[in-house]
Amino acid sequence: MILRARIVITMDGPPIDNGAVALSGNKVVDVGKFDEIKMRNGGEIVDVGEQALLPGLINAHCHLDYTCLRGEIPAQKSFTDWIRAINAKKAKLSSKDYLTSIDEGFAEAKRFGTTTIANLTAFPDLIPQIEAPIRTWWFAELIDVRAPEHENEIVDRALESLQPAHNSGLAPHALFTASADLYRRCQEIAPQRNILLTTHLAESYEEMEMFHDASGPLYEFMKNIGRPMEDCGNETPLERFLDLIGSGRLPNRPRAIEVNRPYLPWIVAHLNELAESDFELLERSKRQFHIVNCPRSHDYFKHSHFPFERLRSLGFNICLGTDSLASNEDLSLFAEMRAFQRREPAISPEEIVKMVTLNPAMALHQEKMIGRIRPGFCADLVAVQCSEHDKPFEQIVGFDGSIDWIMVNGKM
Numbered sequence: 269m270i271l272r273a274r275i276v277i278t279m280d281g282p283p284i285d286n287g288a289v290a291l292s293g294n295k296v297v298d299v300g301k302f303d304e305i306k307m308r309n310g311g312e313i314v315d316v317g318e319q320a321l322l323p324g325l326i327n328a329h330c331h332l333d334y335t336c337l338r339g340e341i342p343a344q345k346s347f348t349d350w351i352r353a354i355n356a357k358k359a360k361l362s363s364k365d366y367l368t369s370i371d372e373g374f375a376e377a378k379r380f381g382t383t384t385i386a387n388l389t390a391f392p393d394l395i396p397q398i399e400a401p402i403r404t405w406w407f408a409e410l411i412d413v414r415a416p417e418h419e420n421e422i423v424d425r426a427l428e429s430l431q432p433a434h435n436s437g438l439a440p441h442a443l444f445t446a447s448a449d450l451y452r453r454c455q456e457i458a459p460q461r462n463i464l465l466t467t468h469l470a471e472s473y474e475e476m477e478m479f480h481d482a483s484g485p486l487y488e489f490m491k492n493i494g495r496p497m498e499d500c501g502n503e504t505p506l507e508r509f510l511d512l513i514g515s516g517r518l519p520n521r522p523r524a525i526e527v528n529r530p531y532l533p534w535i536v537a538h539l540n541e542l543a544e545s546d547f548e549l550l551e552r553s554k555r556q557f558h559i560v561n562c563p564r565s566h567d568y569f570k571h572s573h574f575p576f577e578r579l580r581s582l583g584f585n586i587c588l589g590t591d592s593l594a595s596n597e598d599l600s601l602f603a604e605m606r607a608f609q610r611r612e613p614a615i616s617p618e619e620i621v622k623m624v625t626l627n628p629a630m631a632l633h634q635e636k637m638i639g640r641i642r643p644g645f646c647a648d649l650v651a652v653q654c655s656e657h658d659k660p661f662e663q664i665v666g667f668d669g670s671i672d673w674i675m676v677n678g679k680m
């Protein structure tokens with residue numbers, strides 16, 4: 269099959285005017301000017317018209333469990349109050365509610381041109397009942413604050429539930445809800461099973477207060493539910509995290525990972541609260557991980573400024589995510605790109621589009637499969653209205669609506 273479009277954005281070279289992509293099954297086999305592609309390849313021609321054809325978007329951080337909580341939690345005065353509010357809502361939800369929520373979330377993400385999602389779920393046992401319509405990395409969210417010393421069982425149970433899911437990972441929730449042993453266990457297992465890891469880190473000022481000063485609303489809340497608090501009052505959340513995952517010491521590389529590529533299993537969400545000493549530490553340790561910024565969830569919570577420029581200049585791979593609808597209004601990565609652009613107007617639209625294509629593909633260790641249009645890559649594509657052909661990236665970031673043409677794994 270040959271797909272022709274007014275412009276093809278490969279994310280692998282300059283945009284191609286009057287371009288085409290040749291497909292065989294679920295793979296891209298050729299890409300270039302329409303005339304040339306027609307000469308080199310046979311098969312049915314599908315014209316997507318006056319649109320830009322680009323790689324399907326990749327959401328690097330999401331919780332589809334909470335799609336049903338859209339608009340349910342008004343912005344709170346404090347992050348800790350929001351945790352209380354979401355816990356109260358969650359107490360009223362059944363497994364059936366969560367299944368519906370996840371299904372509706374998938375459908376919505378797809379309507380907004382997302383073909384791959386990194387989805388954290390607190391209910392990995394529901395995964396076998398779900399048919400994901402897009403490429404999905406399932407991360408089992410792990411919390412042991414109410415079950416201390418059961419971290420091994422919690423991890424083993426999650427791994428069992430994840431087995432049917434082809435692409436998977438573990439997500440110790442955050443430093444304040446997951447124990448040091450739980451983080452260490454995840455860090456140990458990831459290379460053995462060749463799975464990814466993700467966590468929430470340095471998201472709120474209250475988390476910084478808790479770990480650095482042993483005070484504040486989050487400190488009091490966690491102490492009241494019985495969390496041991498000896499790890500508070502010394503380090504920043506980032507220092508604590510790097511201590512736990514063994515600063516400087518890289519985990520053993522899984523056999524399947526190429527020797528010339530750094531093995532970076534962690535995708536760290538947020539990092540809004542960093543002290544000067546954290547930047548010095550990052551510079552010194554040369555420690556790397558992938559980072560996800562969730563611009564609209566960030567705005568909802570009114571967190572401190574996300575230090576994009578500084579983290580980028582330290583060489584970090586930075587992606588965008590939507591977070592859940594308990595702190596966001598929809599699952600559109602286009603809206604996420606615009607929210608990011610409002611805060612970082614100096615960053616080019618092309619670089620912003622990379623944050624939902626190339627960069628998350630790298631975070632998911634799939635940079636040779638998704639995130640670009642290139643021979644050998646998966647046929648995950650999306651078409652976006654594009655009337656001003658000389659500014660395609662501006663048009664993509666500005667796209668406000670639902671997608672009317674999408675292909676996932678070669679299927680329209």
Ligand SMILES: [Zn+2]
Pocket residue numbers: 329330331468537591592
């Ligand atoms: Zn999150």
